[in-house]
Every structure is written in structure tokens, then in C-alpha cells.
Amino acid sequence: MRSSPLSSTSPRSSSESETLTVHGYVRSVRKQKRIAFAVIGDGSTLSTVQAVLSPQLAEDLSTGAAVTVTGKWTPSPGGKQSHELQVEDIRVLGANDATTSPIQKKYQSAEYLRTIPHLRPRLPVNALLLRLRSLVTAQVTSYFAKNDFIQCHPPIITSSDCEGAGEVFTIEPAASDATPARVPGQSGQAKKLRDPFFGSPKYLTVSSQLHLEALAQSVDKVWTLSPTFRAEKSDTARHLSEFYMLEAEVAFVENLQDVMDVVEDMLRSVAQELQSSRVGQELLEARARDQGEEGTSVSHDTLAQRWQGLVDGPWPRIKYAEAIRHLKEATAQGKATFEFWPEHEDGLQTEHERYLAEHFGKGGPIFVTDYPRSMKPFYMLPSSPSGSDTVACFDLLVPEICELVGGSMREHRLPELQQSMADHGLPAAADSSAEASDGSLQWYLDLRRYGSVPHGGFGLGFDRLICYLSGVQNIRDVVAFPRYHKKCDC
């Protein structure tokens, strides 16, 4: 007798029957006078098993019930499947009232399914997305291990806003846990003022980059896949308040091209793994079945081309100034119409990024590099070490999603970093003897004081990558329990 996930229950070519036990959920049940059929799936594969049983055994069965079924795995006379399970015993582990169940065997919109995130993964395609995430995680882990990167666990609670964009969540214990603070001059009277748990306000991390920089300067090459948080109110298909970011930092790297090479190689390895995996095959199967259903996912062919676009290389690398020129030309020639006219000082709007990825990137990814310094955070190295108006940075743009990765060379020189912090309005004490004010980046400056090396790194929006690889168009539909403005229910 075997008991295993359906994904490892491969149909036998031998005609000899084998006793098999499967666990799963009833996807559908058809009861006739003398015979009943139940389709059983368990989320480990899109494939299902047809169970053939007597009407008595099928009596308590309803769609959605959790069952353990034992029977003979025999060649099927029906054309739809090579084998079927001739049931000898069935146990209903968890009954399901199919009439009141929030999951119904009919089309249910993505918006509706977002209201039941705890049940949504029971749908085979949502289970497939969980398996995709697991496969991509395994592949990036393997890629980094093979390339001598050390996996690190940077902190989630931080004292500064790395990106300086002011979109941080502040953390504090619940009010009842707050230590009563004594108010000076009111001896003996403990007044219930909030005494910050950590002494001063702390935040949920918006990026692990600064901490990774510290670690890279100890072990050379580091990476992490960690949750990050942004208190953005944007109601878009590409933003979440809690999301996973894959970040890496490489020490002793002199050139932005080398950092882009890591991104390109790593994503290529993920796409290759996907192309040869069962998860990949099933994703294509699912897309072929529901070709662009209700505008929630891309077609089979688009998805296959997307993966191939990641495998094919090298991906174009163009400078920001060139990108703006290209957009202006396209507008002037009537090849593109934008809501916002592309201007050097206005930055790239989403519509511009989309156009660049779809046209200049030949439908695949494209790196845009060397953005104006004024548009980027304080930690980026100038494009030319002697100073310039642009910084040695890149955004990787892909069709539909637009920005998938952002990275840069980091300013590793102390005086220049201090100047850049001052220019960006950040406190930048001149020497280490100055008392480090809470939340200051003294520790970050120390990295430049004590054995600094040229280094660079990047951050990739992991949930966006899952969207891109699966062809699902809304990030809220690829994250098991998505958190966004006004939404954090379970």
C-alpha cells in the first residue's frame, strides 16, 4: 500500500492493479444509480484521480470534503484518464457543506476570492502559485549557494528609514505593555506616559540593504529573502504593505555591470528551472485552459515567451538619458502617446517604463542605468567617481510589472557619503566621537571608517517576480495573505 501526494502518484503502464491510498479534497462528485465517480485532488499537482465507488460509499460525499480513499489503481476504460481508483474504503475526514461553502464550483472573481484568503489556496491554481513560490525560493537559494553568496537574516525592526521616503510603519508594544514613565519634577507620581520600548521610535524595515552592506564587508557576498514593509497607500496591482524582497550585496565589486550580471544570471537560472519543471508545465497548462480569463492573467504564449525572454540574453542596458531621448522620439514620431510628456527632470512614469520594457526591451527585461542623482537615495555612488549628476544605479524593467529590481554601487567613501547625506537632509555627524543620536546612521558611516571597500547590490520585489513568472496580473493574487491599505483581516 502506498500513501503519498498525488504529485508522486504516476499512472502505471503495467496492467497489474496496486492498492493505493490517496488523501485529498473532493473536487467533484457524480452519483448515479449503480455507480459514483469522485474526482480527488490534493493541491500537490493540477492532476486529479478519478475514484470509482459504489453509491453507498459515496453517500456522505460532497464537493470540498477532505477524504482518505483506498482502492485498486487500475487502468481506466474511460478516455479521460489512463488509470482510476476502484475504491474499497473511503473515510471522510472533514465534511464540507457544499451549499454554504464560500468556495463554489463555478467562476468566482479574483476580487471575491481576496475576501477569503484562508480558503483561496484550496483552489488548484492558487495551490500552484504556492508551489511556484517554493520552487523559485529553492532555485535562488541554490543559485546563490553555487555562487558563494552567504544567506543572512538581517533585522526586521530597524532604527532608520533606509530609502528615506518616509513610508515606514512605526512599532510599539500594545498600550497595556507600556512601562509607566516617571515625569521629571513629579516625584512619586507615576504618570502613564508611553516610554518607548526601545528608547526611541523604531520601524519595520523598508529594506535590508544597509544591514546587508555591513555583512557583505565581513563575508564578501551576501543575500537574503526577507519581509519588508511600506506604509504606502497606493491602491495598485503592484504594491503591498508587506512584501518579500530578495536583496544581495557584493563587496570588492568595482563596476555596476558586475551587479547587473548577477541579477541577469540569477533570473536566467530561475526561468530555466521553471521551463524544465512540473510547476512550469502546469502553469502553462493552466494558462492554456483559461487564456487571459477575465483579464486576470496573461495567455499561454505570452507566458512561454516571458520565460524565454529571461533565458535569452544579454538584456539591453541603456542609460536614463538615452531612455528619455527614446521616449521623446517615440512620442514625436507618433509611435507612442503618453499622459505625461517624458522630461529628463520628471523621471520615468509607469507608462514610460512600460513602453521601454515592451518596445526597447523586445518584450523581455531591460536595464535602465545612471539616473539623475536628485531622484535617488543618498547611498548611491556617482556614475563617475570624480563626481557627476548621475549615479551608478539601475532599474530592471519588465513588461507589465515595470520595475522588478533596483540596484546600485554604494558610496563607500566617508567624506562623499557624509556630503551626500547632508545633501539629502539626513543628519551626518562629522566624526565618530560625536554622540550617536538615536536613529542616526553613525553605524553606517562606521562601515566607511573602518576598512571600507567598493561594493554594490540590489533588491528584487519577490512577489512581483511571482506575478511576472505566473502571468497573474495583480500582486494581491499571488500572496497568500496580502496586506494593503485597509486590508489585514486574517
Ligand SMILES: NC(=O)C[C@H](N)C(=O)O
Ligand atoms: N537592496 C536594495 O538595493 C533595495 C533598495 N534599498 C530599495 O529598497 O529599493
